[in-house]
Amino acid sequence: MSHATTHQHDVVIIGGGGAGLRAAIAIAEENPSFSVACVSKVYPMRSHTVTAEGGAAAVIKPNDSLEDHIYDTISGADWLADQDAVEYFVNRAPSEMIQLEHWGCPWSRMADGSVAVRPFGGMKIERTWFAADKTGFHMLHSLFQTTLKYGNIVRYDEHFASKLLLDDEGRCRGCAAIELRTGTVRAILGKSVIICTGGAGKAFPFTTNGAIKTGDGMAMAYHAGVALKDMEFIQYHPTGLPGTGILITEASRGEGGILVNKDGYRYLQDYDLGEALDVSDPRHPQKRAMELGPRDKLSQCFIKEKNAGRTIKTKDGDAVHLDLRHLGAAKIDKRIPFVRELARSYAGIDPVHQPIPVRPVVHYVMGGIDVDSNSATNIPGLYAAGECACVSINGANRLGSNSLTELLVFGAQAGTHAARFAMDKPDYDVSGLEAQAADEGERIRRTWFRTRTRSGSERIAVLRNELHDAMEDGAGIYRDADSLDAACEKIAELRDRYRKVVLDDHTNSFNTELTAALELSSLLDVAEAMAHSARERTESRGSHQRLDHPDRNDDDFLAHTLAFRADGGGAPRIEYRPVTITKWPPGERTYGADSGLKRPADEPGEAGEPGEPGEPS
Amino acid sequence: MSNNGKMTLEIFRYHPETDAEPRYQSYEVPYNEDWVVLDAINWIKDHMDGSVTYRWSCRMGVCGSCGMMVNGEPKLTCAAFLKDYYPGAVRVDPLVNFPVERDLLISMDGFMEKLEAVKPYIIRDDVNDTSEGEYRQSPAELARYKQFSMCINCMLCYSACPVVGHEEEFLGPAALALGHRYNKDSRDQGQSERMEVMLSNEAMWGCTFVGECSVVCPKHVDPAGAIQQAKAAGAQEYFKSFVMPRSS
Numbered sequence: 001m002s003h004a005t006t007h008q009h010d011v012v013i014i015g016g017g018g019a020g021l022r023a024a025i026a027i028a029e030e031n032p033s034f035s036v037a038c039v040s041k042v043y044p045m046r047s048h049t050v051t052a053e054g055g056a057a058a059v060i061k062p063n064d065s066l067e068d069h070i071y072d073t074i075s076g077a078d079w080l081a082d083q084d085a086v087e088y089f090v091n092r093a094p095s096e097m098i099q100l101e102h103w104g105c106p107w108s109r110m111a112d113g114s115v116a117v118r119p120f121g122g123m124k125i126e127r128t129w130f131a132a133d134k135t136g137f138h139m140l141h142s143l144f145q146t147t148l149k150y151g152n153i154v155r156y157d158e159h160f161a162s163k164l165l166l167d168d169e170g171r172c173r174g175c176a177a178i179e180l181r182t183g184t185v186r187a188i189l190g191k192s193v194i195i196c197t198g199g200a201g202k203a204f205p206f207t208t209n210g211a212i213k214t215g216d217g218m219a220m221a222y223h224a225g226v227a228l229k230d231m232e233f234i235q236y237h238p239t240g241l242p243g244t245g246i247l248i249t250e251a252s253r254g255e256g257g258i259l260v261n262k263d264g265y266r267y268l269q270d271y272d273l274g275e276a277l278d279v280s281d282p283r284h285p286q287k288r289a290m291e292l293g294p295r296d297k298l299s300q301c302f303i304k305e306k307n308a309g310r311t312i313k314t315k316d317g318d319a320v321h322l323d324l325r326h327l328g329a330a331k332i333d334k335r336i337p338f339v340r341e342l343a344r345s346y347a348g349i350d351p352v353h354q355p356i357p358v359r360p361v362v363h364y365v366m367g368g369i370d371v372d373s374n375s376a377t378n379i380p381g382l383y384a385a386g387e388c389a390c391v392s393i394n395g396a397n398r399l400g401s402n403s404l405t406e407l408l409v410f411g412a413q414a415g416t417h418a419a420r421f422a423m424d425k426p427d428y429d430v431s432g433l434e435a436q437a438a439d440e441g442e443r444i445r446r447t448w449f450r451t452r453t454r455s456g457s458e459r460i461a462v463l464r465n466e467l468h469d470a471m472e473d474g475a476g477i478y479r480d481a482d483s484l485d486a487a488c489e490k491i492a493e494l495r496d497r498y499r500k501v502v503l504d505d506h507t508n509s510f511n512t513e514l515t516a517a518l519e520l521s522s523l524l525d526v527a528e529a530m531a532h533s534a535r536e537r538t539e540s541r542g543s544h545q546r547l548d549h550p551d552r553n554d555d556d557f558l559a560h561t562l563a564f565r566a567d568g569g570g571a572p573r574i575e576y577r578p579v580t581i582t583k584w585p586p587g588e589r590t591y592g593a594d595s596g597l598k599r600p601a602d603e604p605g606e607a608g609e610p611g612e613p614g615e616p617s
Numbered sequence: 618m619s620n621n622g623k624m625t626l627e628i629f630r631y632h633p634e635t636d637a638e639p640r641y642q643s644y645e646v647p648y649n650e651d652w653v654v655l656d657a658i659n660w661i662k663d664h665m666d667g668s669v670t671y672r673w674s675c676r677m678g679v680c681g682s683c684g685m686m687v688n689g690e691p692k693l694t695c696a697a698f699l700k701d702y703y704p705g706a707v708r709v710d711p712l713v714n715f716p717v718e719r720d721l722l723i724s725m726d727g728f729m730e731k732l733e734a735v736k737p738y739i740i741r742d743d744v745n746d747t748s749e750g751e752y753r754q755s756p757a758e759l760a761r762y763k764q765f766s767m768c769i770n771c772m773l774c775y776s777a778c779p780v781v782g783h784e785e786e787f788l789g790p791a792a793l794a795l796g797h798r799y800n801k802d803s804r805d806q807g808q809s810e811r812m813e814v815m816l817s818n819e820a821m822w823g824c825t826f827v828g829e830c831s832v833v834c835p836k837h838v839d840p841a842g843a844i845q846q847a848k849a850a851g852a853q854e855y856f857k858s859f860v861m862p863r864s865s
Contacts, residue, residue, distance in 0.1 A: 042672075043725060045770050046680045060751075095747040102752065104739040104802060106759060106766050113753030137679055138766065145737040145795075157729075181718065210674035243651060246677045342677060345696060461663030504667035507634045510719045513667040 006187045006434050009037040009154065010422045011415075012174050014161045014217055015196030016040030017047030018136070018404065019386025021143040022096075022411030023194050027419045028150035034419060037188050039156040039177050041212065041515070044144045048198050048210045049407065052136020053249035053338060054120060055128035056404035058093035061117060066090050068124050073402060074584050076122040076294050077395025078542035079558065080230065082580040085373045085391045089402075089409050096408035097129055105142040106131050108335075118335075119254040120401045122294035122591075124287050126254075128401040133249050133338040139404060156188060160515050161216065163440045164193065164224045164382065167428045172224070172382035174433060176440040180515070183508025185441030187434050191422035192381040194414045195221060199365040199387035200526040202519075205468035207362040208240055208247040217388040219522035221369045222529065226377045227562035227575070229390040230367035231526070232534035232544045235398055236477055238298035240361025241347050242316035248339055248358055250400040252351075253291040255335050256284060257324040259298070260355070261310040267320070268293065271301045274592030279326045293591045296397040296543040299360035303477050314357050321355035328352070360477060364403065365526075366394040366543065367533070370562055375414035381421050385414035392560065395579075396542020448514055449506045456500025460516050463494050463501065467520075467527055470494070475531050480548040484535040488571070491528050495569060498524060529563040529572055536574045537561060554586050624648040624699060625706040626657055628669060632719050639717070641708070642666075648703055655683050655694040658709065658721075671721035678835060681769035684776070685721050686710035691773035691833050712776040728772055731788045734814055735796030740807025758803040765798035765843050767836045774830035774840055780823050787820035790830035790840030797843040800850070809854070816851045824848075 069090045107115045119126040131138035159177040174189035197217025201209030239248045261267045266276040274289030311318040329352045343349045368390035375383045474487025505513040539553035559576035631639035646657045673683040676695045683694045715723035774790035800808045831841040
């Protein structure tokens, strides 16, 4: 780690995925004189947004309504979403999606040239825009390529941000970041900061998440004094490939795929998710029912089937079958070609001819950095957007295809508000921040490169694997007090042992062992917040299912969990904040034939059923 | 049959801070028929040698990070299965035609500049407000550029291309295909601006349609086809510039 160098901008964005890039464009467009820094530990097009497959929800068709999208999201969230935020999100979603269309995103189209939409789980009507089944890839590349238009967006690619820098007034004014090529710690300063660093699925062993999803931004905010909100809510996607955890998109069920147990039986019909219509029935796949139920419930049904001995044994554990064969090769190749490619490559299965073995897999963290409905944290000048943030629109269970849209809506919003803050509070003392960054560089050097002051023999991978086991065993799809106690205890032990981790690599350039060590530290912070928050929530809601408290308890827990880091580490302090309810009082979450709001347009013949998109996409 | 043996990986090692010369280092890893080359390298980093340096993330062939030479061929290591090499050894090198930063990690600076050079974004004189709805684009119009929009920037094509090997200035297959992708997009009006960049890249005319780029492309983008189409369009544009003045 050599000496800090300083770089000054108006707004600093940490993270170059969908939310970070959208924020950068918002600022660059609205404030052409502003300089925007985009700091990312990878090149932006490597960001995990790239792997999202199925689509992005926004009301665009005449047979749909904003009200329905709001209701689906709130009920999908098991009423833990803040309804003012959901309303804002749903109202803004269409124009953000059209904006991305204007920026070149290759959306799949109808014959008349309008964008096509497909059904998704928990959504009452088809409203999910898609670019075949590489929606996240196309959105990320469209955004990244669009940022290249703006001379005032300055990228810091392959810079690992490790600490937020706060001025004497307690305002966030930038970050310390390791330039990976040289090992230099830079002070990247701005008048405001937005964290867009994504989720933390890598706290778990079996996840769709890429290697980079280690909760770094969540941990940075947590250390700076921002609460991590609702961290006990972790989404298991019901259909991952056993072994690798590679995601098979929900769009495969939106297109009509079915889930069957070892007897070939569509087991979801046994769990209040509606009637198993024949796949040739024109009403199949039925929205908000069966295979298009919400992800939390489908993953929970898997465990129940497993416990009843009705799952399929594979060498990589229990599985059920996702059967797409009735869709036929033409439809599969047109609408979900990546599913076929992935299943062939990684499971040796051609879904045209064989069912795909799948099992639930950790996919998304509903919780995150506590922000208000303006994407602002409790630290002045610090904002967050995307998976790392918790607004919350996702509550206790996110609906598939809401997160890609969330990147756009709240990325843009965070950009606008951060720019406004930068205009209002422009002055800060550079030298104090520089000194903090220099200290951070020195801390990293002292901690990791001075072998004489660091004794021990722990390896990163050993600790990471033990953390994985603790989280899967203790904080999986079903939890109870005992399992969560054990997880909390194990995490505390791992924190202790973390101090004894030694590195093989003491060099400066591209020291990816050092970054892995820093990432492990982030994961320990995030896992701690998850396990403690889950232990304190003695009810079951959405993705948080307590075997010892099986019912939802609105009297005590219609509230967000706020986990504040304890000084010096250890058990976080837990507080609660009531959920914002505007028009939709908590109700029973129902799926199946009669679920959701009734509207005249639901009657056959009145709804403007969209036809097939005319051509391959 | 998994875990029933060992396999040898020979990894290219070079660290500018400590090594005068590159070298190969051999590691014996457990053989698992489900593993890809990247899994074996991760195993080495986790259990044997934390200093081995490379890029990776998604492990599902879409982030584009983990391109390397596997037994001399450019591959996504997350999509190259050990079983296709077993029981032979696997030699892993950094992608060729790029400067090596350290071990298997190459410099992307030049590539990023080339991507940016082709103006890979929608250029229009008249920008609609979002309240006017989406631009209409028929499925047939989409099909004209869709294939060229599938590039994951993995850069395997730059390692395969003989022109990239000896013409540093060559924009290269991925960047030219991306420029062509926007030229073919019915929503775009920036073709002449973009073509100025592409056509003035003299090395493009040195592309003899060897087609190696399209062979190694893991996403079937067919950059060779894109370059041929761009050249044909460029020749027309060049001809037009004689018969009519360029509109500004």
